[in-house]
Amino acid sequence: MKFGIVSFPGSNCDDDAVFAATETLGQPGVKLWHKSHDLEGCDVIVLPGGFSYGDYLRAGAIARFSPIMREVAVHANRGGPVIGICNGFQIACEAGMLPGALMRNAGLQFLSMPVTIRVENTDTRWTALCHEGQRLTMPIAHGEGRYTVDAATLERVEGEGLVVFRYVDAKGEPTEAANVNGSLDNIAGVRNASGNVVGLMPHPERALDPLLGSADGRVLFESVLAAVHA
Amino acid sequence: MTATPRPGDPVITPALVAEHGLTADEFERLRAMLGREPTFTELGIISALWSEHCSYKHSRPVLKTLPTEAPYVLQGPGENAGVISIGDGLAVAFKIESHNHPSAVEPYQGAATGVGGILRDVFTMGARPIAMLNTLRFGSLDAPRVRYLVGGVVKGIGDYGNCVGIPTVAGDVMFDAAYEGNPLVNAMCVGVLREHELIRAKAQGVGNPVIAVGARTGRDGIHGASFASEGLSEENEAKRPRVQVGDPFTEKLLLEASLELIMSGHIVAIQDMGAAGLTSSSAEMAERGDVGVTIDVKKMPVRETGMTPYEILLSESQERMLVVALKGHEQEVKQILAKWDLNADVIGQVIAEPVYRVTEGDHVVAEFPGTRLVTDCPQYHPEAREAAEAVTRRARDVNTVPEKPEEVDPAWTLERLLESPTIASKRWVTTQYDSTVRTNTVLGPGDGDAAVIRIRGTRKAIALKTDCNGRYVFLDPRVGGRIAVAEAARNVACVGARPMAITNCLNFGNPKKPEVFFQFRESVLGMGDACRALGTPVTGGNVSFYNENPQGAVYPTPTIGMVGLIDDVRHATRAPFAAEGHTIILLGDNTTELGGSEYLAWIHGVVAGAPPACDLQGERRLIDALLAAIAAGHVASAHDCSEGGLAVALAECCVSRESRPLGAQVDLSAWSALPLRALLFGEAQGRVVVSTAKADALLAIAKAHEVRATVIGMVRSASAGLIITVGTRTIRAKTASLSEAFHGALPRAMQRAAAEVVERDPALAGGTR
Numbered sequence: 001m002k003f004g005i006v007s008f009p010g011s012n013c014d015d016d017a018v019f020a021a022t023e024t025l026g027q028p029g030v031k032l033w034h035k036s037h038d039l040e041g042c043d044v045i046v047l048p049g050g051f052s053y054g055d056y057l058r059a060g061a062i063a064r065f066s067p068i069m070r071e072v073a074v075h076a077n078r079g080g081p082v083i084g085i086c087n088g089f090q091i092a093c094e095a096g097m098l099p100g101a102l103m104r105n106a107g108l109q110f111l112s113m114p115v116t117i118r119v120e121n122t123d124t125r126w127t128a129l130c131h132e133g134q135r136l137t138m139p140i141a142h143g144e145g146r147y148t149v150d151a152a153t154l155e156r157v158e159g160e161g162l163v164v165f166r167y168v169d170a171k172g173e174p175t176e177a178a179n180v181n182g183s184l185d186n187i188a189g190v191r192n193a194s195g196n197v198v199g200l201m202p203h204p205e206r207a208l209d210p211l212l213g214s215a216d217g218r219v220l221f222e223s224v225l226a227a228v229h230a
Numbered sequence: 231m232t233a234t235p236r237p238g239d240p241v242i243t244p245a246l247v248a249e250h251g252l253t254a255d256e257f258e259r260l261r262a263m264l265g266r267e268p269t270f271t272e273l274g275i276i277s278a279l280w281s282e283h284c285s286y287k288h289s290r291p292v293l294k295t296l297p298t299e300a301p302y303v304l305q306g307p308g309e310n311a312g313v314i315s316i317g318d319g320l321a322v323a324f325k326i327e328s329h330n331h332p333s334a335v336e337p338y339q340g341a342a343t344g345v346g347g348i349l350r351d352v353f354t355m356g357a358r359p360i361a362m363l364n365t366l367r368f369g370s371l372d373a374p375r376v377r378y379l380v381g382g383v384v385k386g387i388g389d390y391g392n393c394v395g396i397p398t399v400a401g402d403v404m405f406d407a408a409y410e411g412n413p414l415v416n417a418m419c420v421g422v423l424r425e426h427e428l429i430r431a432k433a434q435g436v437g438n439p440v441i442a443v444g445a446r447t448g449r450d451g452i453h454g455a456s457f458a459s460e461g462l463s464e465e466n467e468a469k470r471p472r473v474q475v476g477d478p479f480t481e482k483l484l485l486e487a488s489l490e491l492i493m494s495g496h497i498v499a500i501q502d503m504g505a506a507g508l509t510s511s512s513a514e515m516a517e518r519g520d521v522g523v524t525i526d527v528k529k530m531p532v533r534e535t536g537m538t539p540y541e542i543l544l545s546e547s548q549e550r551m552l553v554v555a556l557k558g559h560e561q562e563v564k565q566i567l568a569k570w571d572l573n574a575d576v577i578g579q580v581i582a583e584p585v586y587r588v589t590e591g592d593h594v595v596a597e598f599p600g601t602r603l604v605t606d607c608p609q610y611h612p613e614a615r616e617a618a619e620a621v622t623r624r625a626r627d628v629n630t631v632p633e634k635p636e637e638v639d640p641a642w643t644l645e646r647l648l649e650s651p652t653i654a655s656k657r658w659v660t661t662q663y664d665s666t667v668r669t670n671t672v673l674g675p676g677d678g679d680a681a682v683i684r685i686r687g688t689r690k691a692i693a694l695k696t697d698c699n700g701r702y703v704f705l706d707p708r709v710g711g712r713i714a715v716a717e718a719a720r721n722v723a724c725v726g727a728r729p730m731a732i733t734n735c736l737n738f739g740n741p742k743k744p745e746v747f748f749q750f751r752e753s754v755l756g757m758g759d760a761c762r763a764l765g766t767p768v769t770g771g772n773v774s775f776y777n778e779n780p781q782g783a784v785y786p787t788p789t790i791g792m793v794g795l796i797d798d799v800r801h802a803t804r805a806p807f808a809a810e811g812h813t814i815i816l817l818g819d820n821t822t823e824l825g826g827s828e829y830l831a832w833i834h835g836v837v838a839g840a841p842p843a844c845d846l847q848g849e850r851r852l853i854d855a856l857l858a859a860i861a862a863g864h865v866a867s868a869h870d871c872s873e874g875g876l877a878v879a880l881a882e883c884c885v886s887r888e889s890r891p892l893g894a895q896v897d898l899s900a901w902s903a904l905p906l907r908a909l910l911f912g913e914a915q916g917r918v919v920v921s922t923a924k925a926d927a928l929l930a931i932a933k934a935h936e937v938r939a940t941v942i943g944m945v946r947s948a949s950a951g952l953i954i955t956v957g958t959r960t961i962r963a964k965t966a967s968l969s970e971a972f973h974g975a976l977p978r979a980m981q982r983a984a985a986e987v988v989e990r991d992p993a994l995a996g997g998t999r
Contacts, residue, residue, distance in 0.1 A: 009479070009482075009483055009570070009571065010393070010479050010482055010483075012393075012394065012395020012482065012667060013395065013667060015668065016667070016668060016669045019669060019686075049667075050395060051392070051393040051395075051478070051479060051482070053479065054393065054477070054478065054479025054480075054482075055393070055479075056479065109385075109661070109662055110385075110388050110389070110392060110661075110662045110663075110664070111661055111662075112392075112660070112661050112662065112663055112664045112665055112666065113661050139666040141392070141664040141665075141666060141667060143392075170889075203666070205669065206666050206667075206669050208669070209669075211672055211684065211799065211800075212666070212669060212670075212671060212672060
């Protein structure tokens with residue numbers, strides 16, 4: 001299965017996502033240039049982390065107008081798997097592929113640390129191999145990760161099971177202390193209605209090797225691999 | 231051709247010369263060099279190139295005493311960065327640099343542009359940056375101004391490095407009133423490259439085009455290099471315009487474009503337009519290549535109208551590079567830059583005639599004979615004399631400092647020391663830095679005594695650490711200089727790495743003062759002693775003088791940035807205790823030394839006594855023993871004793887990993903003859919606390935290396951707390967109290983700052999993420 005990782009100007013986790021596809025999964029992985037109109041036959045699209053366009057104006061706000069995003073939308077609408085990680089999550093929200101928006105962290109500081117998230121929904125291409133309630137530890141590194149959405153949409157997001165991950169404590173409880181960036185309902189990641197598009201603030205591609213502290217991110221990539229093969 | 235003034239150039243008067251920081255002698259030297267009166271543009275050029283920052287005119291003779299060679303050193307001092315081979319055809323480029331003066335007046339931009347500059351120094355060697363470190367020194371956190379500086383500097387470093395996507399993985403932060411008016415901000419960058427892709431900033435090939443790349447030139451940062459070459463005063467607030475403004479997004483594009491450019495083979499040399507901008511980058515590249523160069527400022531892409539040659543030459547606008555390309559490859563260079571939405575404009579040429587010439591269209595505005603514009607600078611050998619105050623302080627018998635009543639329970643003292651911002655957890659700082667991007671960080675901030683970054687495609691890893699205790703250097707520069715290197719070496723050895731080489735950032739006061747120059751000379755000599763003994767050559771660095779204000783100079787702070795090599799990344803060793811039941815062993819010996827300690831400074835406000843002795847051969851044996859034991863798999867954790875001494879080291883081993891604290895039962899009765907506070911809080915060098923499941927094997931290795939090793943206790947559960955027995959005395963501290971002291975101190979202090987920061991500078995409360 002071929003992974004396409006979109007390189008926006010200012011993306012800085014694109015190499016890491018390529019390594020995730022190639023070194024960890026042993027799959028072909030290519031970078032897709034933001035000015036391109038061609039997904040080069042990729043089966044899976046990763047919108048990686050970073051600071052696309054310097055996050056000027058608003059995180060993800062400019063990147064969504066990149067030529068390649070039109071093709072990514074077509075791919076997503078056809079049911080193709082897409083994951084937005086950190087800045088990629090922000091871009092996916094800005095592009096309307098996912099509900100909600102990411103605001104400045106409640107504490108106003110950039111936060112770089114490992115967090116624990118709980119899998120809330122396994123009916124997605126990216127969590128199919130997880131079990132509900134499964135706890136995953138992986139790093140966050142963001143200044144604008146506070147998930148927010150209007151009340152009506154929140155009702156739909158929660159009601160339709162679109163929440164995929166929540167920040168939890170060591171016991172698996174979505175406490176206030178565990179909610180490091182002040183997200184609404186401790187939401188760390190969401191999906192679209194069809195479950196092929198998932199976005200999250202934590203970095204699964206940084207949690208693929210126990211040597212670096214955690215391999216909990218593998219299950220997301222293995223899920224998409226299994227789902228496409230199925 | 232000869233240079234003639236432009237219409238509107240000011241008349242060159244002695245006052246104007248003085249304003250440019252040139253002495254009368256230096257001006258005479260300039261006139262003699264030209265054989266005529268200089269133009270205003272030429273005066274500006276020379277004022278920048280002969281500034282302390284660019285010319286090293288007071289430091290060069292002393293720096294020459296440092297060892298710079300080893301078989302694995304591919305590039306020593308004199309380039310944008312040093313480079314060492316790590317085998318497998320791979321090399322590591324690294325360099326540290328100061329941005330003290332800008333950070334003192336504008337902490338956010340000052341620190342951010344410091345990060346940007348050092349990044350460029352590394353990727354212009356053809357290396358992809360893989361890690362950042364920084365050394366920060368601030369005054370007491372009790373001062374609101376200091377809290378404002380800390381907040382701004384940390385955010386500036388974070389925002390820049392995070393955006394470019396280079397992990398900030400280690401460093402050191404210390405607080406002392408000596409840095410009150412002059413914070414130190416030293417940034418270090420480390421990159422990897424394939425040996426054959428190493429490129430040097432050496433202009434070559436007559437007829438080759440000189441190309442300006444990256445951001446356009448504005449009026450920001452003019453005379454930044456000269457600004458960094460004088461003391462700070464009230465007037466410096468007015469010098470904010472000399473501080474540059476950073477754009478990390480452009481830097482990221484420039485990084486990718488530059489590496490693509492270097493790999494493309496279309497260029498022969500590349501250098502950052504850093505301090506003194508276009509002037510120093512062009513003059514230095516010409517000098518290294520021993521060629522002439524001509525530049526037309528009219529061809530320079532500018533972002534403001536009406537800029538004079540003087541301004542264009544001296545601007546320190548950020549995110550710009552100067553490139554010498556192969557003749558006929560200009561289009562290819564432009565295409566690569568265009569892909570990244572950046573400019574590339576041919577502004578000049580390498581010429582056979584040995585001159586440095588600047589034109590504005592057809593008008594020659596500056597022309598210097600020869601190709602050695604930078605090193606033709608005068609060299610000074612200032613007087614060096616130790617200050618009487620240092621002698622007096624060092625001679626003081628600190629054992630007579632009376633104990634405070636609370637010290638009757640040393641656990642109280644221990645907790646207070648853990649709260650000292652110099653010792654306390656720096657998590658408040660490091661969580662603002664992305665330390666995991668690029669997915670190579672094996673040990674990040676707080677995990678071990680140094681950071682460990684794996685090298686992809688190999689089993690190797692590099693270990694990185696910065697260190698310098700300025701208080702030791704203040705009290706005894708020679709010893710302090712040795713300790714700075716020895717501690718950095720010990721720290722990388724604690725994570726399992728062989729110390730390889732250092733870069734240094736020498737932060738001092740005004741070198742024209744005999745007592746400052748004494749500190750400089752002696753500490754560099756001490757550094758050289760240690761580098762020779764430990765086999766770690768100096769591959770480059772930076773000198774920052776004039777870190778002083780009317781209240782006085784900073785502690786002399788020759789920061790060491792150490793690079794170590796781990797052959798097998800699986801041996802990377804953490805600092806905190808790993809598991810209950812492990813045996814705790816002290817490598818090295820305890821002494822009666824208490825001088826220069828954090829204990830004296832923080833608990834008693836006393837900066838006195840001789841700093842601890844530094845036995846360099848002993849340090850070498852200790853490092854060898856530690857590395858042998860780690861490589862044999864006998865070491866579960868290793869942490870050196872530094873500020874706060876043995877008791878603080880033990881407490882840190884118990885609680886530094888906040889999520890999984892442990893306790894320990896320790897017996898130090900073997901040293902019950904020593905004064906208790908020297909034993910617990912003295913900072914004797916050459917000591918490492920290790921924990922192990924294989925005590926006998928470890929003791930045997932230590933013995934074989936002639937290193938004293940003593941079983942001092944056992945790792946216990948957190949509920950047992952930390953119990954230290956010395957003869958009939960027993961000291962008990964609860965794990966939770968130690969943890970709260972260690973982890974709570976900095977957040978508490980900085981919480982007070984949050985409101986103040988908003989009040990002082992609303993821009994800081996917002997900013998980019």
